Amino acid sequence: MTVAGSVEPLLKLTADAMNEVNELILSKAGSDVELIPEISNYLVTAGGKRLRPMLTIASASIFGYRGDDHVKLATAVEFMHTATLLHDDVVDESDMRRSRATARRIWGNQASVLVGDFLLGQAFRLMVDVGSLAALDVLSTAASVIAEGEVWQLSAARSMETTKRDYEAVIRAKTAALFSSAAEVGPIIAGANERERLAFRQYGDALGMAFQLVDDALDYGGSAATLGKNVGDDFREGKVTLPVILAYQGGNDEDRAFWRAAIEQGQNDEAALASAIERLERTSAVEKTVEEARLYGDKARTALSELPAGQWRDALDEVISFCIGRVV
Structure with a gap:
């Protein structure tokens, strides 16, 4: 295993199925309304x-699943994720995503x-087509939780009263819920037992959670190339992420006054961003976030230990190292 980890083993193992997913994405994103496929293809x-x-x-294949329902559910998961990104960028007024201009x-x-909204509708059509009420329950619950997380983050934005517990609840809803449900529906359709299903949910x-924590650390300690967005976007948008919470709590009175002015009052120009990064470094807030x-x-590795050993489990372990190793 490399220090920073890699998604390459998982990419290779899932290549054939993911080709089918990509074809299904293009097929289901089609519409007679020209703007829909235009934006979808972008x-x-x-x-x-x-x-x-x-x-x-992966979570279906590790149990030897044979069929195409995992492709349909994987496509539904990607549609849910893409819809969330579209809505996020509108709420956050973001101009850049994955190093390109956002759709908005x-x-x-x-x-x-x-x-x-169209992509969410297509996601649910795919879930219904699979015909598994358990899988539909998991993914539809995730859709609701993600929306709740969006509203919660909006209400917590620009408030230095936000606690670490509040922050964790938001990212568990906004990010971890879809990771968890994406991993859990595989064992459901593969007929795995409850212990194995729980292990994938926990994984x-x-x-x-690890993925989002690293993303939030990278906003202050990464590069635009790594992030696929501008460094400091969270700061400019007034998002209270864990690095900010830790810097606020670990700073002195002058630091706390700075964070209140920057986050709550919008005093967040480039000079303020440079000052924010200096304060984050002094309080080791980014390192503590990582x-x-x-x-x-x-915790993810502990959950993996409950699953069948072999190349699939090894590849999923590498993904953990990759998600965290982005800051190396």
Whole structure:
């Protein structure tokens, strides 16, 4: 295993099934309404490793699943994720995603929201087509939880009263819920037992938490190339992420006054961003955030130990190292 980890083993194992997923994405994103496939195709070609649908493929395949329902559910998962990104960018007024202009910047907010709704509808059609009430329950619950997380984050934005517990609840809803459900529906359709299903649910949850913690650390300690967005976007948008919470709690009175002015009052120009990074470094807030991600990585590995040994489990273990190793 490399220090930073890799998704390559999982990419290779899921390659054939993911080709089918990509074909199904293009097919189900089609519409007589020209703007829908135009925006959908723009998003599909934007890149991204499609980690969430790969988890669905892997979590079914590790139990020897044969069929095509895992492809349909993986496609549904990717549609849910893409719809969330479309809606997120509107809420956050983001101009850049995966190193390209966001859909809202090109086509506007209204089109982005409505195409996101279309993709969610297609996701649910695919779930119904699979015919598993248990899988439908898991993914539909995730859709509701993600929306709750969005609203919770909106209400917590620009408030330095946000606690670490509040923050963790938001990212568990916004990010970890889809990782967890993507991993859990595989064993459901593969007929795995409850213990194995729980192990994948816990693996996905912990992986999603680690993934988002590292993302939030990278906003202050990464590069635009790594992030696929501008460094400091969270700061400019007034998002209270764990690095900010830790820097606020670990700083002095002058530091706390700075964070309140920057986050709550919008005093967040480039000079303020430079000052924020200096304060984060002084309080080791980014390093502590990454350490928190590593703890979740350990939880993900503990969950993996309950699953069948072999190349699939090894590849899923590598994904943990990859998610955390992005800051190395």
